[in-house]
Amino acid sequence: MADNGAFNEQFLDLFIFETGKYLDEVDGILLSNERKKSFTEENINDLFRVTHTIKSTAAMMGYDILSSFSHKLEDLFSAIRAMGSRAGGLDEKLFDLLFNSLEAMRQELKRSPGVEDGSESFEGLTLEIARITDAMSAETKKPQNADGGAALASLRVTLEPGCAMAGIRAFIICTQLRQICPELTSDPEDMENRPETADEILKNGFTVTFPAEHLEKMMRKASSELYVQRVENVERAENACADTDAALAREPAPSDGKSEAQRAPEEEKPAPPASQPAPSQPASPPPAQEEPSSSSSDVSQPEASSDKMINVYLSKLDKLQDITGELVIAESIAESAVLSCEGLSENAAAAITRLKKLTDVMRSVIMSLRMTQLSDLFRKMHRVTRDTARKLGKEVEFEADGTDNAADKRIIDELSDVLSHVVRNAITHGIESAEERAAMGKPAVGHIKMTARNTGNGIIITIADDGRGISLPLVIEAARRKGLPLKETANYTSGEILQLLMTSGLSTNQSVDQYSGRGVGLDAVRVAVKKLRGTITLETEEGRGTCFTISIPQTLAIMDCIKLEAAGSLYMLPVSDIYKIVVPENKNLLTLPDGTQRLLFKGFTIPLLRLDLLFGLPRGEQDFERGIIIVIEGEENACAVYADRLTGQQRAVIKPMPRFLRYFNTEQTGISGCTILGDGSISLIIDAEAMLARAEEMML
């Protein structure tokens, strides 16, 4: 039954993915409402719907803890909703509790279903939620809203005009509905035995009342019965006519029926999982925020209509992208083969041109498939801002701009950690306490602005705070204390400050914590950005704030490379890694007693790495001056790479080295990947970082 296992696994993946999305949605709603400490009715209905879905699907997938916890949350939201307008005074504690609950649920999702060892993290939360729920329910004093109480819902069923034997018909419908819930009561009662009720039923319809948990199912069932003209959800008590809009057409389109049913209120009790949509159901988009404050509503914008979207495994897209890369190569091979033929027909040439155009289009479509909007990333940062500020007792608002930009999924995933780091740093070390800010004449609430913009071949993300900025003299002093080499003059550019800040060691210096704590982890940030082939710069003004600018290419799979030949082998070096290409001159070459070589470059001596020696190839015998030198510059050092020949430039589809070779640490030897050339042969891609590391070793 291996198939079955794979099937279940797929469902599990889907469940985890969708539940993650739902939790994100809740996150977005909470974030946008935290400031005004209340929920709109629409918001609370969404929260309710989402937790309800999580509850049932979790139960179905065997995540019992998650399911019962969602149930508790559902009770809580239900209590909040029952309070209606009185729920304005929701306090910070409630939001903290909800945010913590989300976190716990996310953690739980990472566990295997049925594993109980995570339950303790829920216990405290469950108790707290139950306490608040009880308190609220007591306040509302509505019996039907008591925790887990027998809340009732009613539907008014109207029959088609002219329907014969309305009383009997109504009775049959009630009998059908009793299959869902035997406790169902009808008004008028006893209709099958009292023909006099038939007229009334025909005129006004009849009402069925049942526990609210069955509402959705009942609604669907009732609307599908014969002779039923419409089914209305009758809201009991004061707002009885509020819901007339929710009337369902006789034969509702499935999607309409669902969303109407879900929006319908009064669902206090859990429904059996089977009554819920399967986990494969696409998430309905979160509703647009009514709140005017643009800063937060940006973050939870509704996504595109869900029924026009499908979920795809990333691995399949990866594969598709790989194949397209191959196709482009195969196409160029075919092109050169065809074009070199004698007596080439015009048709063949035209066909090749067309093929080339099509593959180009296809490649760009596939690249765009991998593009994901930045909105999730921004929402995450909003959350990080909120959590960090809360922990430190600061007030910080988060502004986002450009969330509709897109970038490769992998880049977004990797960026998430980097940006969290920068945001956390900005709040911890950049933004001052409210008193300090007031003293400086700044608004008491700190401000973090995150923007994204597209530059055609890459994406630029900025994170700006209006905090205290970075004090230049203090950084330099700390660097001096650390014994880092410093320039004579104090004319440091912001880039150089960044470099100083990002030097590990300086960052962990406790004595200068009030500002250089900013350096904590910044070297990690630099490395991560570098890994994405991006750059990071900062601008800072003391007292006014700091702005980080991170520039990232939109995709990693294709790079422009130069082709280098050494001892007969061809290597590629990404153009982005090149600092300068230099013509070798003997007068600039130094050979040290230990045999290593140095290049005199702009007044510095930098290590010279000969590719042939480095890669254990037979040493080329050609004259030094006939070769070519590529200077690579790192953050702290530079090196020169010597090759026999520069043979050109090419756009390369980057492939990782085979898995098998990872056992042999190929990455440390200076090869970061490979690419397939037009003739089908393989060329290795030189890893500039590894070259710099090698140069560093040489200098020791």
Add this chain to the structure above:
Amino acid sequence: MKNSQNEALVFDLSGRSFAAELRYIVETVQALPITGVPMLPRYILGVSNLRGNIIPVIDLEDFFKEKAGQARDVQKEREGNSCVIVLRCEESIFAVLADNVLRVEETKKNLLNEGAAQSRGSGFEKYVKASLSDGDGVIFVLDIAKIFEEMTGESLETD
């Protein structure tokens, strides 16, 4: 399909007949051009492009020799290696050179010797899982998992 557990692909390498069990074998193809990769053990000749997949290619002969502490023939002729056998082990794909792929053989038939590999000998004997009689010669069924472990495990330790 059911018998593939007990079947092995027989191939020639430097005048000897070896066999690899079918469960490790992905496919066999004509010898491909190899691009050398620096800083690897000598028995890893480099990588080949197999329909867009990058596959490391291993010379088992060099591997056996290296493990036996023998020097490798620097100027070895490689003309004989006419084909490549692609293997899969622990999710890793790699290929070994062969002079010739002969046929598929039942490993339970004509069994001469089974079980513990012989530790004596000049290299390959360490990795023989069983030997089969083949008319006038012997076919050595190789323990691919052991070879894989030896290659990857060793390099993990030494690096």
